[in-house]
Amino acid sequence: MLGVECLKQWATSIWQYILSIFYQKELNIVIVGLQNSGKTSLTTVLLGRPFEQDTIPTLGMRMEQFSLGLNVVRIFDLAGQHRFHHIWKRYFERADLIIYVIDLSDLTNWQECKRTLHQVIVDTNRDGIPMLILGNKIDLINIPDISKGVNDRKNQKRSAADLSAIEQWKYMAPLLRNYEFEDIPTYQLEDSNLYVLKNVETLSKELGIDLKNGILYMPESQIYLDRDLAVFTISCKDGEYVQDVLNWVNQL
Ligand SMILES: Nc1nc2c(ncn2[C@@H]2O[C@H](COP(=O)(O)OP(=O)(O)OP(=O)(O)O)[C@@H](O)[C@H]2O)c(=O)[nH]1
Numbered sequence: 001m002l003g004v005e006c007l008k009q010w011a012t013s014i015w016q017y018i019l020s021i022f023y024q025k026e027l028n029i030v031i032v033g034l035q036n037s038g039k040t041s042l043t044t045v046l047l048g049r050p051f052e053q054d055t056i057p058t059l060g061m062r063m064e065q066f067s068l069g070l071n072v073v074r075i076f077d078l079a080g081q082h083r084f085h086h087i088w089k090r091y092f093e094r095a096d097l098i099i100y101v102i103d104l105s106d107l108t109n110w111q112e113c114k115r116t117l118h119q120v121i122v123d124t125n126r127d128g129i130p131m132l133i134l135g136n137k138i139d140l141i142n143i144p145d146i147s148k149g150v151n152d153r154k155n156q157k158r159s160a161a162d163l164s165a166i167e168q169w170k171y172m173a174p175l176l177r178n179y180e181f182e183d184i185p186t187y188q189l190e191d192s193n194l195y196v197l198k199n200v201e202t203l204s205k206e207l208g209i210d211l212k213n214g215i216l217y218m219p220e221s222q223i224y225l226d227r228d229l230a231v232f233t234i235s236c237k238d239g240e241y242v243q244d245v246l247n248w249v250n251q252l
């Protein structure tokens with residue numbers, strides 16, 4: 001009787017092995033974005049390792065590999081420094097998913113960040129590679145506490161403006177999914193109102209991406225997005241919304 005059980009187990013494991021040969025998939029994830037946006041931190045978090053405050057800028061590329069069920073996942077964590085951007089294209093050729101990471105807490109390079117994102121989308125759109133745009137570091141952009149200083153004459157004007165933006169953002173957000181691109185409000189982005197970018201629709205609009213109709217608006221032209229594309233806001237530090245990102249990747 002024991003012999004029959006052993007034989008069954010053996011046959012099952014052989015069968016699983018044969019299945020794995022036919023069904024084993026390799027998933028290449030290529031992560032790009034400007035310097036300091038959090039690409040290496042994202043890689044660390046995706047690998048289930050603890051977040052590190054002090055990181056070293058990546059030089060060239062760093063590859064990490066892990067198994068996910070029967071599949072092998074390879075993460076290509078590319079360097080964000082400008083002098084390395086020319087190597088990105090080489091990795092796009094074998095990418096099954098491209099992730100573009102943005103530091104939402106720092107507006108200094110916002111225009112460059114947008115330009116670079118547009119270029120990545122244009123360069124890879126024809127191949128239809130799925131793409132994920134991640135607004136990172138949302139733990140650093142808090143909604144200002146407007147109750148503070150509301151009686152302070154100097155702050156009164158500012159507080160009223162903030163209040164209307166906050167109210168608009170808070171109440172419109174759930175409705176935006178039914179809105180056309182033109183209806184999503186735009187903002188004069190500055191350090192005091194960065195929190196509006198936590199909202200995925202607002203962030204997409206500021207990046208020129210019409211998620212509903214699949215169109216990328218660039219300063220001189222526009223293109224149809226011929227691919228799966230999603231925008232999330234996350235914090236690698238707190239792990240906020242990282243699970244949503246993983247769920248999205250899993251359904252690809
Ligand atoms: N507060 C906060 N800090 C973050 C977050 N993600 C990354 N950082 C910090 O941002 C800095 C840069 O992170 P990296 O992951 O090295 O950035 P990178 O995009 O890999 O940079 P390069 O390799 O130079 O292109 C580090 O000090 C991280 O600890 C986040 O979600 N919140």
Ligand SMILES: [Mg+2]
Nearest residue numbers: 039040057058
């Ligand atoms: Mg890095």
